[in-house]
Amino acid sequence: MASIELRFLGTGTSQGVPVVACTCSVCRSSDPRDARLRSSALLSVDGATVLIDAGPDLRQQLLRAGTDSIDAVVLTHEHMDHVSGIDDLRALNFHLQRHMDIFGNAATISSVRRMYHYAFAEQRYPGVPDLRLHEIVGDRVNAGGIDLEVITVLHGEMPVLGFRHGAVAYITDAKYITASELDRLRGLDVLVVNALRIKEHPTHFNLSEALAVIAEVAPRKAYLTHISHLMGTTADAAQLLPANVELAYDGQVIRVES
Ligand SMILES: [Zn+2]
Numbered sequence: 486m487a488s489i490e491l492r493f494l495g496t497g498t499s500q501g502v503p504v505v506a507c508t509c510s511v512c513r514s515s516d517p518r519d520a521r522l523r524s525s526a527l528l529s530v531d532g533a534t535v536l537i538d539a540g541p542d543l544r545q546q547l548l549r550a551g552t553d554s555i556d557a558v559v560l561t562h563e564h565m566d567h568v569s570g571i572d573d574l575r576a577l578n579f580h581l582q583r584h585m586d587i588f589g590n591a592a593t594i595s596s597v598r599r600m601y602h603y604a605f606a607e608q609r610y611p612g613v614p615d616l617r618l619h620e621i622v623g624d625r626v627n628a629g630g631i632d633l634e635v636i637t638v639l640h641g642e643m644p645v646l647g648f649r650h651g652a653v654a655y656i657t658d659a660k661y662i663t664a665s666e667l668d669r670l671r672g673l674d675v676l677v678v679n680a681l682r683i684k685e686h687p688t689h690f691n692l693s694e695a696l697a698v699i700a701e702v703a704p705r706k707a708y709l710t711h712i713s714h715l716m717g718t719t720a721d722a723a724q725l726l727p728a729n730v731e732l733a734y735d736g737q738v739i740r741v742e743s
């Protein structure tokens with residue numbers, strides 16, 4: 486029996502909510518659940534913790550969660566809202582006095598190496614992040630001591646990685662999931678899946694597409710993430726959801742024995 490904890494550090498789409506300069510009712514909402522930093526989560530299993538994605542709000546997210554240790558980082562894909570906070574991992578390098586292992590598919594690893602070229606230079610400037618990049622090959626990986634099943638979904642044309650441990654799975658930035666990968670999402674207690682907004686979108690599930698995936702794989706409970714202000718307020722969107730589905734919110738913690 487493993488004790489699994491998933492903590493949502495951010496549940497917003499690439500622009501976050503509120504959106505800069507927007508005055509819509511969601512962006513002006515006083516409900517704290519409607520303030521969404523860029524999507525990221527901490528997955529802890531029996532005391533080991535991996536960070537799923539390291540977007541532009543990472544520093545603020547780690548401060549807010551009181552995080553002082555991470556065993557590894559797993560990246561879903563190379564888009565900026567998922568990788569542009571990697572430099573802030575150096576705070577944990579200094580605190581933990583060790584390098585940080587970062588896992589992703591080949592495209593993500595090569596783009597991280599390009600973006601953060603100074604961290605991989607022969608002569609490194611003092612104080613740059615100390616990162617070890619690991620390419621995920623195949624459909625399993627051990628990251629930071631946690632065994633993960635790796636599920637590949639499609640974000641438009643781009644393959645994006647989802648991660649499952651036991652009865653908990655986290656999927657973001659999906660627009661399409663093949664039948665064989667859907668089969669690997671059955672038997673879950675908790676499925677996290679992205680739902681951008683009510684209307685369709687070319688590269689992300691909208692609400693009805695996310696609900697169709699949830700109905701298909703039938704987790705005990707599902708949480709929606711990577712949410713845009715166009716979803717409406719958390720309170721209004723709740724009216725549209727089946728009983729076992731809710732909009733995740735920043736800071737939410739889910740615990741499962743699996
Ligand atoms: Zn994204």
Ligand SMILES: [Zn+2]
Nearest residue numbers: 562564640658
């Ligand atoms: Zn993306």
